[in-house]
Amino acid sequence: MSLTTDSPLLVAQLASLAARILATLPAAARNDALSAIYLALSAAKDKILAANARDMEAAARSVENGELSLSVLKRLDLGRKGKWEDMLKGILDVQELEDPVGKVSLRTRLDTGLDLERVTCPIGTLLIIFEARPEVIANIASLAIKSGNAAILKGGKESTESFVAISTVISEALAGTQVPNASIQLLTSRSSIPELLSLEKLIDLVIPRGSNELVRYIKHNTRIPVLGHADGLCSIYIHETADAEVAKRILQDAKTGYPAACNAVETLLVDEAAVETVLPVVAESLMSSGVSLRCDARSKSGLTTKLPKNLSVLLQDATEKDYETEFLDLILAVKTIPTVPGEPGVEAAIEHINAHSSHHTDAILARDRDIAERFMKAVDSAGVFWNTSTRMSDGMRFGFGTEVGISTNKIHARGPVGLEGLTTYKYLLRGEGQIAGEYGAGGREWKHERLPL
Amino acid sequence: MSLTTDSPLLVAQLASLAARILATLPAAARNDALSAIYLALSAAKDKILAANARDMEAAARSVENGELSLSVLKRLDLGRKGKWEDMLKGILDVQELEDPVGKVSLRTRLDTGLDLERVTCPIGTLLIIFEARPEVIANIASLAIKSGNAAILKGGKESTESFVAISTVISEALAGTQVPNASIQLLTSRSSIPELLSLEKLIDLVIPRGSNELVRYIKHNTRIPVLGHADGLCSIYIHETADAEVAKRILQDAKTGYPAACNAVETLLVDEAAVETVLPVVAESLMSSGVSLRCDARSKSGLTTKLPKNLSVLLQDATEKDYETEFLDLILAVKTIPTVPGEPGVEAAIEHINAHSSHHTDAILARDRDIAERFMKAVDSAGVFWNTSTRMSDGMRFGFGTEVGISTNKIHARGPVGLEGLTTYKYLLRGEGQIAGEYGAGGREWKHERLPL
Structure with missing residues (x-):
């Protein structure tokens, strides 16, 4: 994880390159990275909670000044009973989910020695923009790595100290694994958002997690597909x-x-x-x-x-x-x-x-x-x-294990979105020298035989 | 099919209402409409070819003046050997494809008497913007009706006479079926495009069929998802x-x-x-x-x-x-x-x-x-x-029967897109009074049992 640059363009370029490597790693390598993150976070509990306490202190002052609501302050608190343990358990829960990558959803014999396969693969680079809750970073990092996607994370300013502490630990943990460091990158400056939202060639999907206003702002300010919902009426x-x-x-x-x-x-x-x-x-x-x-x-x-x-x-x-x-x-x-x-x-x-x-x-x-x-x-x-x-209506209740969000889009994932929503697919065609021109009128005929998956 | 209005907003509103009805019709009713269109077009061959001849005449003059390329003129010609027959056969080919609506892709028993089902359904209203080839209208109308979607069609100005003739016949044919007339509507004025592209609440998906320039223009001028590709490098x-x-x-x-x-x-x-x-x-x-x-x-x-x-x-x-x-x-x-x-x-x-x-x-x-x-x-x-x-890389060669287009999107459909790409899904949950609050800590446990499809 890189914290050395605050240039959104450079961050996105690094993420895009990391995504290419991540996409070709086997499930075991991605799961190993989750184990490494789990262990590193467990070991760094005191340091992270100390950083979180500094966020809490600053936030408490803002509440006193009337600049922040009490509910945001509550959501910030990583020391609250069970929250730390839930965050860590979440990493292992994601690790245990079925690998969403490499699933074959269609297999057709177009002709003898010419087999078509549709296979799931990661989307590429995700941009996740979220508000105060600091535990989200561990959750999102797990989901992204499990599904083979790189993620750029932009958190709320109230929890910056916690984010930096958690992401530094994740970065150090990744350094010892096959997953590239730049797979998970943190940006702390709010001013980076407009530029990130303009990088449609480098970022494949935006996932906002926060208020209706946040989601609506993002939906109206980017051409990158946005997964989520502004309203729940x-x-x-x-x-x-x-x-x-x-x-x-x-x-x-x-x-x-x-x-x-x-x-x-x-x-x-x-x-x-x-x-x-x-x-x-x-x-x-x-x-x-x-x-x-x-x-x-x-x-x-x-x-x-x-x-x-x-x-x-x-x-x-x-x-x-x-x-x-x-x-x-x-x-x-x-x-x-x-x-x-x-x-x-x-x-x-x-x-x-x-x-x-x-x-x-x-x-x-x-x-x-x-x-x-x-x-x-x-x-x-x-x-x-x-x-x-x-x-x-909830990914956990639906049995998806975890939830990226709930989508009201009709394109791509709809409803509660699990890991599956973080994948796309590609068509692999393995031939023996066949060409398009030899089929059709007067030529060879297509077999189009469905093969078992 | 309504030709009485040229207001894009009204057209889109009518399409959206028609889509609601169309979405609930059984496959037989949608297939019947395709039969009716097939028969009506067969009967109106002379009238339509006469209209096409008028387009050809005007286009030939434009070619002489150097305002139009010869290749566009060629694409206009419905009278060319085999083209009319191919257009009609295409309707029956689409009719014979498997119904893409109502397919169950996930079935989970969340608890006794609480079964979740994910079932495919139409997307809603499609906007198809295409260039000169007049046979596209019959192809697109078939695909839209087969998949339970309403479609607004905006064709190229060179083939207006042909489009109006074909769409009038389709309209009259639909009047005798359960498929609402406004399911397929034609707009002839180029000036309607910017307004159509702004109607993101009424139009769910834009499908451009034409030059790279057309696709690029559309991708850069709408927030509605666009299915297709600008470049094929x-x-x-x-x-x-x-x-x-x-x-x-x-x-x-x-x-x-x-x-x-x-x-x-x-x-x-x-x-x-x-x-x-x-x-x-x-x-x-x-x-x-x-x-x-x-x-x-x-x-x-x-x-x-x-x-x-x-x-x-x-x-x-x-x-x-x-x-x-x-x-x-x-x-x-x-x-x-x-x-x-x-x-x-x-x-x-x-x-x-x-x-x-x-x-x-x-x-x-x-x-x-x-x-x-x-x-x-x-x-x-x-x-x-x-x-x-x-x-x-082609829907027909891949065995999809037909092709809506080839998508380079990583979100929703990717690669050659068949009827499947014109559907989304929804989650149906059938219960017996269960509530979310009775599950979890100290309460009932989720079963999350996968049921056969």
Whole structure:
């Protein structure tokens, strides 16, 4: 890892060269590098925590001055119970994952002695831009090395001391392995971002990990593909056949489990037939947990008569804007799907979601299987769920072992992205001197025989 | 198909709505629409050829005035032997391909009664911008409908009459099917392009089919993902173990088979040890076909003594720029890989290619398998071939049935792109009321059991 230069161009050139070498290393060499990083970080615990303490001190002063929020300060703390151990365990978890490189996904015999193979390979050079959490550097370095990609890391300024300490240790550890040092490089200066984002010939993919504002800024300021999502406007639709207790339980989880998460629910759609049956059960439970409901007229009137008086302060009027807002807070927009003879409510719900959601994760609660399948087919989002919480949208929960991020792109990886999302593929064609011109009209015929993988 | 509006925004909005419907139609409904288009075009042959004749007349005048090249005029001609029949047959070929939608690529039991499925689905709305060839409209319409995507088509102005005639027929044909009319829309005005390229919320993917300039313009003027390639700078490396006759045959095919193709070879790298053995055989054959060789000093001196005098006019000096030029013509840049003890030539060849090629297709000619495998592992291109021609890089030759284009992107589809490249996927999760909060520390454990596909 190079800390000797702050020139983004030079860093990217070195990364690009390192990526070429990394791409040809066998899995064992990449895994050995992860072991080396694990051991080196374990040995350097005191030094790193001391650096982290300096970051914390500076950040505490900024909190006092009102320049920094308490939540950022909390995220900075590597000394918090279990955090250091989790960071180290994460490296070994990544090491144990299946090698994503060299997987054959297609094998075709074009002709005798002319075999085509499609095989996964690393993307090349990743640029990861993240905010305060210092443990991310170990996580990202592991993912990048495991998948054979070089990574340029730009961390938040609040955790600079921690980053430099961790990256110095990683650098020293890599020096004793086959993985080139420049595979993982750290840039600390915020002013390097615009130049990095312009290096489309050297950097293949940008992965922002942080606030919506950060992601949106990056998406609007680069031609390099960006993996991630700016918004997580998730909806849940309560169909008239939904079970009230199931709905209550799922909405509690989806709204109050972790309101600031991108997979938390922000809009609740309710069939008119359920407004006075299912909705009051859901609403009372949510409001008891402090959730404000921003309701349209029909759902509000349905709730007013059914709810205890003391909760009425949390019953508010919705504006159109509320149905396009990612609150990331204990607020939920509620909209009634009116009963119209001959027009199933599910169609109106689908239409609302396709027009308003951020295509992240949307769910239907219903007993009716056909209705649920229709919803899952027609909603155009990365995750479409039936009778479960939007919070399930997560790489760890999906069994991917780890998560690079959740993508709302429709191109390349979509939804929770594991190691697979850090690979591309290439076509290898092994021949015996065949040429294109000898096939076709009057010539040889293609065999195009699928071979086993 | 709507021809009543020329507002790009309205066209894109209609396409986006049509895409939602199209995405939920079963394969049979999409295939029926292709039958209807096939029959309608067959019946309207005379009308369409008459429109095409009007385009040809106008174009012939432009050729006379020197405003248009003869090659564009040729590409315009739908009446040319076999072209009409090929266009119609193409529709049925696409219809017969396997349905790319609804394929399950991952199935995991997260827990009892909580099954995750990853299933392919259409991308949404495609914008296809192409130049003169009028038959492309039928091809693209078929591919879009087959894959469940809506398409906005912007054709070249030289073939406007043909496009309007074909698209009117397609429109009338779709009216009698379940596929919405607005699934395929035509825009004829060139001034609509900048606005279309700005509609990133409505258009999901841009596919340019035409000159390098067109592709480069589009890549630099939109934030919508672009599928395709601007450059096709392909290389062939002759290793010292290459067979001279095989090399001669492959270079003939790769350089002279279709010099204007993106998969034609532009740079030839030759091991110094082969400069006076293999290279003269290759060079004489190429030069006899009229190919100029732009050589570095070592390869030129190696050839000078070996070649017949009458060919010497085709033996030229290379400049550095020649190794970065896509000639698309009967010109080949030749570079010697010097013999350096302890440094295998293949490494220098890999380095040259990774630094200079456009990551489209590169090949090695060698008898040595280990050397070839090393080359295929380390060269970072969409296609890396051994003992066969770069011209093999083609969706039809690869057995994909048809080809949307060849992509040099490393994100999403890479190499020749078939129908698969017009799909994305979504995660469906079917539960029985499970919530995220009940799993993890002290709670339920994930099963993460892989289910058969």
